[in-house]
Amino acid sequence: MVSQKLRRGLLLLPALLLTGCNTVVLNPSGDIASQQGRLIVISTILMLLIIVPVIALVVLFAWRYRKSNTAAPYEPEWDHSTKLELVIWGAPLLIIIALGLLTWITTHTLDPYRPLSRIDSARPVTPQTKTLKVEVVALDWKWLFIYPEQGIATVNQLAAPVDVPIEFKITASNVMNSFFIPALAGQIYAMPSMETKLHAVINKPGEYEGFSANYSGAGFSHMRFKFHGLDQQGFDDWVKKAKAESATMKRADYLQLEKPSEREPARLFGTVDAGLFHDIVNRCVAPDTVCLNKQMSMDLNVKPGQKHE
Template sequence: MVPHIARRTLFAAPAILLAGCNTVVMNPSGDIAAQQGHLIVVSTLLMLLIIVPVIALTILFAWRYRKNNKTAKYEPDWDHSTQLELVIWGAPLLIIIALGLLTWISTHTLDPYRPLSRLDAARPIPAGAKPLVVEVVALDWKWLFIYPELGIATVNELAAPVDVPIRFKITASTVMNSFFIPALAGQIYAMPGMETPLNAVINRPGEFEGFSANYSGAGFSDMRFKFHGMSAENFERWVQATKAGGGTLARSDYVQLEKPSVREAVRRFGTVDADLYHAIVNRCVDPKQACMDKIMMTDTNVKAGSAPQHHE
């Protein structure tokens, strides 16, 4: 009786342990993340078409040709079967072709630079729909979100209306980081001096976890924020509350905010310097510093002006 109970416990243990896992990646609330989850499932099933038979045949052969099985046919001189070779090489080749085609299509469809073409599998983007622009800055060790069209900003809090396309513009202040909201879309890197776009949409209201998925120093593990999917009415109320109760985020305020800190509380800013994000990307928050885009433009103009002249 005891061995029987032990065997049941052994088989049930993995299910009990997995029951506590957060499977948000496989059950997301945003269309991009849903397509990525579907890609994981299909790819896994295609690979299992080879993995499962190989494991089953390994066990079968080990059992059938065990030492004390005297009925197994012994053929020491056998070395080739055309039919078996076709199966061994043909099946994996077909699966690799299928995976390659699936990956090629998905790579273009889920390109983070590509504007969205649908809200979900059943609904296209409405004609004339305007995306919500959010500028994301990875700081040490917190997240700054700027809504340039709304004139507000937040620290460690992000909100967006349901079924409205979101266009993120992502950068970092010091070191490379990674922006990741599993319920919304896959992770994407944030790099200083560069801007990385991400297009996504949230399809269900709720509170979702966002965090840094790339080690960036001592406070990395606490670099988390809440993403709120809201109805249009609730999002508008959130915007108005932020404008009414938030402070001011000027360049001098950003310089203080940029200093390393851990477990930063949610902060809201009702007004933001209109050129702050541009200055962050181009490394010129300090007015004494020249912006990278202007430096590069000057270099380009100098090189163009010094190019050798050709005369007929």
């Protein structure tokens, strides 16, 4: 009786463990993440079309041709079957072709650098659709978000209106990191002296988890932030609240924020220096520092043997 209950408990254990899983990747609130989740499901089903029959046949052959089954045919001279060869090679080949075609199409349609063509499956992006621009900086160990059009900045807090395309420009101050909001879109690397991009849209209001998906040192575990999907009025109110803050994000403020720190609280900055993100990418925020783009431009214009003036 005890062993029977134990067996039942072991059978239920995987189901109990799965109840604690967060399936946000397969049930996201953003159109890009939804398409990515659907791609995972379709790819898994296509692969299972081969895996499940193979596992079933392994069990079948092991049972049918067991040693004690003397009724099973014994054909030691058998070596070829055209029909069997067609099934063995044809089915996987068709699956590979289908997966390759699906991957090729989605690689282009879900390219993070590609501007959105739709809000969701029923609503295309029109020329009148306004895009929200957000500049993202991965710091040690916190996130800085700059809203250049609104003239505000935030630390460890991100907000966007629902059904409005978002264009993220992403970089890092020091080491490589990865910007990831599972409910919104896939992860995109943030690298120093480089700018990566992500286009996405949130379709449902709510509070979502964002974090770093690439280990970057001691404070990595706490490098998290909240992403708020708001209606347009809620977003406008959030911007007004940020503008009312006396805290500023000037270059001197950024140089202080850039220093490594852990468990930074979310906060808003009412003003931000124009061009700050450009200078972060080109590593020239500090005074009397030549920007990398200017340095490279000067290097291109210098003739062999000639010195910089």
